[in-house]
Amino acid sequence: MDVTELSYDPQDPFFSIPGDDRGMAWGVQIFTTGNLYGLAPEHTEVVAEGDGLRVSCNRLSWGGQQGRSEGQVEAVVSVRGRSVTLRISAWHDEPVKAIKLLLRNLPTEVQREGLWHPTLPQGESLWPRSGSPVLWRYPGPEWLTPWACIGEAQGAISISVRDPEVRAKRLYAHVPPYLHLPEVEVICEESALRWCSHFTSPEIKISFLSGLADLEADFRAHLEFLEGSYGLRRWEDRQDVPGWARDIKLVVYLHGQHWTGHVFNTFDKMAYVLEQLTRLIAGRHVLCFVPGWSGRYYFSYPLYAPGESLGGSGAFERFISVAHRLGVKVMPMFGATGANARLYPGWERAAFLNRTGRVVKLINAPDWDTDRHEEDDQVFLNPGEPSFRQHLIEEIRRTVARYGVDAVFLDASSAWFNDPRYDVYAGYRELVASLRERFPHILIAGEGWYDALLALLPMNQSLLGVSVRYRLPELLTRYARVFGHMAQGAPASTWPHGTGSTGVYEEGFLPVRHEQPEFGHILSVNVVEDTLDRYWEEMATICRMALRSA
Known part of the structure; x- marks a missing residue:
């Protein structure tokens, strides 16, 4: 997937994170099948709720605050100990396909230590530089579970998306020219089977970690959520592994x-x-x-x-x-998934389609015979x-x-x-x-x-x-x-x-x-x-x- 950027500052309003004394801020963008929308500041209300807050917006913006649109957003921010969870809902006349959480003003010390996820090699981390962003996509190939960490154990910040369904998520970190500082995005996408005028994101949990034990406990909690959501079983307890396979x-x-x-x-x-x-x-x-x-x-x-x-x-x-x-x-x-279209006449019923259902999607397009052009009849079908x-x-x-x-x-x-x-x-x-x-x-x-x-x-x-x-x-x-x-x-x-x-x-x-x-x-x-x-x-x-x- 090619990475493209906006050529203007979207001018999104940002809000403080309750309980964070380091000045981090968060914002929201909404994606419909028609456009990108932000919050209109003059139509946005922030109300404290317990240790958290509720942000409500009853009119959206587009084009870097140049225009206004019907639509609503409500974000509920809850604080539990040193963790903050956000759940964001959006409504619009156009089908809502995704919601983006933006994070800014990340502490300098964690920026120096970089961004990493569980299956990066030991000691490796990444951090965006001008013109060199970081993009991870779930499910796979780069992001095999929607958990990430910014920084090492002491003072690190973890991000865990708690979704009981397999739906697309993306983590993107870049340095926008209009900001000159790193910005981290967490994009949660609705299943295209259910695109409609309303979408509520899964819970996004941000945790402020105080050491290695804290980091390990946070990741274990993420694994426990996966086990409860998908029925994951420990290797030694699995019933779908024949005895011979263990040898x-x-x-x-x-x-x-x-x-x-x-x-x-x-x-x-x-x-x-x-x-x-x-x-x-x-x-x-x-x-x-x-x-x-x-x-x-x-x-x-x-x-x-x-x-x-x-x-x-x-x-x-x-x-x-x-x-x-x-x-x-x-x-x-x-x-x-693979099929030769000439051997399977029903391929059109089953071919992977893009999110709007109009374009056939290929996993890859090998040139098997080396005429330096991909083969014409290889398609990929949805099981x-x-x-x-x-x-x-x-x-x-x-x-x-x-x-x-x-x-x-x-x-x-x-x-x-x-x-x-x-x-x-x-x-x-x-x-x-x-x-x-x-x-x-x-x-x-x-x-x-x-x-x-x-x-x-x-x-x-x-x-x-x-x-x-x-x-x-x-x-x-x-x-x-x-x-x-x-x-x-x-x-x-x-x-x-x-x-x-x-x-x-x-x-x-x-x-x-x-x-x-x-x-x-x-x-x-x-x-x-x-x-x-x-x-x-x-x-x-x-x-x-x-x-x-x-």
């Missing part, structure tokens, strides 16, 4: 057929690879992930059957039999749409029932759009529930994650790598496990100058140095056509590393 130490990607038709491994070659690999690591520690098993990768989506160029159904059955004899578990890949969801359920059920695979991988499962026709997260919830009802023994995994998605999918590919030590790793490790992404290249002994093929994936060649994973993270390795023959020693090193992991 996995290495995920092996056995690449099948590329979009262009190139075959990296036939099913018989995959069986051979597993026989050799289990000389290095016991099969019970291995999860075999098979991308491109159903024919041309992505081209064949959303139709799933063993690819003929890889050996077809009989060879796939032999491969599964060998894997199970060796103790290895097998996880084929399904596109939770909230009933017919596509049912199609996907039937394709997965048929595969599990016939071949006895142990796990299912849902590609691009962390992709989220504010689609006005179908709720994406609700679609995933129904999809997973249906599969688990029929096959309670299988593992269901996905690509990427955010807080609420962990309640549905206990294991996922990590888009952040497996060796990064998060600021607050409990966001992940309390509930789930992740493994390395298939975007990392296959072993190459001359890293960083070796080839490092990414197999069926769209990166081409991306040499990656395998490093010891952090707790809760599982090492992974790509295997393409020459990996075992040319890089046996590297594979042995990776297996030893995996066995040392916690």
